[in-house]
Amino acid sequence: MFPSAFFFLDRRLSLTSSQPHTRARGVQLLSEVLHECYGNLTEREVEVLIAFYENRLKDHYIITPPVLQGLRALTKCTVLPPGSAVSMLRSLFQDVHVQSLMLTERSCVYNMLINLMETREAELKGLGADFVFGFVQSMDGERDPRNLLLAFQIAKNIIHRGYDLGKFTEELFEVTSCYFPIDFTPPANDPHGITKEELIEALRAVLSGTPKFAEFLLPLIIEKLDSDVQSAKLDSLQTLTACLSQYEHKDVAEFLEGLWTSLRREVFQTSSERIESAGLAALTTLTSCLSRSVLNSDSEDSLSTFLDLVLKDCKHHLCEPDLKLVWPSAKLLQAACSASNRASHIITAAVMPSLIDQCTVIPPVCLSRPSTLEESVFSAFRESLCSMVFSALSETNSSLQITATSMLTSLAQQTGLLLDSDIELAVDHLTRLLLTEEDDRVSLAVVECAGALAALHPAAFITKLIPRLKTEINVVLCSGSVGFSVEEVVLACRSLQRIAEQVQDTEETGQCFHEVIIPRLLSLALQAALQGLSGFLSGCFHVVRLAGQTASRAVSLFLDGDVSFLPDNSFPSHIQLLKQGDSWSQSQMVCLLMGCVCSLPRSVEVPQIDQLLSQLEEMSCTCSHPLSYTSAAKCFAGLVNKRSQGDSLDSLIQRTTKRVCSELDSTSSPVRTQAFTLMIWVAKALLLRYHPLSTALTDKLFSLLGDADLGAMAADGFSLLMSDSADVLNRGCHADVRIMYRQRFFSENSAKLVQGFNAAPQEKKPNYLKALSNIVNKLPKQETVLLLSLLLEALLCPDQGVQLSTLSCLEPVLINPPPALIQQLEALVSRLLALICSSVRIASLRCIHALSRFPEHEILPFRARVLRALARPLDDKKRLVRSEAVQARGEWFLLGSPGGR
């Protein structure tokens, strides 16, 4: 490290040279050195350097860039002498015209300002409004997005850190707001990675930062909302929402009418859901901004003025239910309503009476609306609302019933609104519907509603609904097969499940479940099993899952045949549920065992686990009933996934692997499918927890892709490995699931798959491709780039199976095409077009349709060729083909045509 004085001596010649270029080189060298060593300078040295640099700013223009670099380095010094920041900026603003500098020098200036604002805030504030003026002049006309981000940051600092804007408020607003709304498309392969969103966010922080901008910003937003460009509208609405949360009522007072007109238009004549919801959000913020206001004695209440406007425009639409403005009006009212208590009072008072009036006349359309006004205060209307809901629940019109349930739910969520008697009535209605309703959609809605209500009013449900359901289940079972409806029981179980989910936290109800319901359900299931009834299990399964505590009893029931805890105990003792009996109806009970033991948290010890595991393994390898052996395999896998690491686990896995592989290797074995099922579930259990022994099993799976009998199943197996399973081995069951296990599996195994594909004989290739497409469908798209050339090559394969699975693999990739694919567009297009008259033409046409959404300049050269080729499938003999061709051709016609895209 050289002392800086030494440098002056050394460079004296070039710094004092009469040639500006030579001087510039000297200053450049000095600046570069300073960049390396600004931390080591003393205050005195800094002072000298600043004086030198300030002087150089007046020198030849060619010297300015290195001077700015040097000054930037100095702004990072911690020992900047007092007053130097101010003098530096004064000479900068005075001697340099920033916008005539090059890109990097402009960025240099912005960085200086940012550095100084970080460290010398008090000094800069001393400059007063001059600082703001200097900045406004510097950034006026900036066009580069990188520099704009910096400039916006400075502007934001100025606003948020309380710099004095003086009389330059409007100038600062003008110089930033001229970019609004941001219209920027990053160039292809842009190395800086600046996105439109970053710019939008940065600018929005500036514009919405201070109420001082309100008088300029609000008219601008109203003007931009008139724009035809969707993104401009969206940006305007979001900016409006952002700034309104800062403003007070006096800032917006004079623009209320204009804002309302624009917002109303966006919602009434909306063409896009995003704009509509942005408009509604803006309305909510506007209303809550007005609601926050503190009124003076002489000022008018701007909230009620504004809501009068809203009501005037919306209310009458509500009374004309056959017209299309009903819904938008309801949405607007709801948005305003949800802003504050006062707003909801005003609106409810004005709207509810006429809504209730209408509901009695034309219920179907109107009933949907009160449910949307849920935020409001209803108490005055409780009685009429309740009677309306209950009468709707008794109607036969299913959509009316569904709306009524959702309305009941939202009413119940109003704390303290419904009386106990209302709840009881509601429970009666729900019970009746649960047990008698035949329409699936209604049943589902009722179950949802019962679940929601049970969480809020557990007492009523425990005393009324649950006993009723229990007796119903009993009745159904005891009545034997006559009038037995599996759906009914399943439905009852579903609602039990919903209720269980909601109430499991309270001790009392939990007790009720564990002591009464679960044993009863198990006993019913067992009874059903002994009588040979089926279809009951799937219903019970979900309820049983929730009852972890019962696990130890369940284990002893299954292992030891201990039936003592079941009610109505008339079972033969020593039933052996896990031993291969003659009846699959008993063996399938294992799925209840799975429900009991596989959803336990990892910390809970499962009793007698080794014995349990070995019996499960035995069952899954020998049983012949598909549900039974699959459930046993899943249960086994669920337990293996949670066992703690160690030798006992490893030896268990090795034993199982050996057994499974030997069954699979003997092609004549009668239980190959069973062994395969166990293998795939265990492989999944291990894969999820990154267990090293999973490789043996997945390798086996790869080798089975070439197997004559199991090849297709193996290919499907990859989908099981990669997707989440609903009943075991998911996070909800507390399974050990590591993040990114799919990506990891893919990166470790994609090479094997490609190799296998290349080596496989023609007739086996479809299995590999199918396996591949199963993996690819679950992966983030960038991973598939590696496989593109494989896919493109597979399109040339004459086998239809290969073509079809390749196309189905390609289609999701085409929706978000990686750059590598675009480079191979010629090959892709001609190979796809070659297939549009073959037997895989539908899939091929879909891919061609997807191609039409590629970047326009890339695919435009193919337009004429594709349109010509697509004329032929328009006359295909199959309607499904024609319809795909019509859609694809329509999109390609729009491409590059005015108004098209």
Place this chain on the structure above:
Amino acid sequence: LVSSGGLKMSGGTRLENANPVIFQRSGERLLTASEEDEDVHDPIDDREIFDILSINDPEHPLSLEELNVVEQVRVKVNDAESTVGVEFTPTIPHCSMATLIGLSIKVKLLRSLPDRFKIDVHITPGTHASEEAVNKQLADKERVAAALENSSLLEVVNQCLSTRNI
């Protein structure tokens, strides 16, 4: 790279019929077993043409079907003789967009049907003030071709034909 503001104003475009009666959409066509059978030939029928015509109205965010401008009973196709006839009903008798709607229907059919078809698009008799003039324009091949050379006209037609999913 960043343009400084200044967007086009849409300026005073008012809807002619801002609050039309809307009609329920007919459901999706149900798939029959024979349609999935590769060996069976499915003739082009009225419903298929009707489904092709799910076009947006140029002034409403609604489809022509929802506005009852196009109805299935007013679509006639004869696959064997390669003819298609479509009658459309403007929402109001003075609708200035009638020609444009007719043109959009015609263009959509030209793009979606095999060459062999002769396409006839006209206004449902008695539903428009200048019915004859519009029908004459729509039937004149050269005028249709000339209209589509006009890029601002083509722009509106394409907007009607683009699937709205912004």
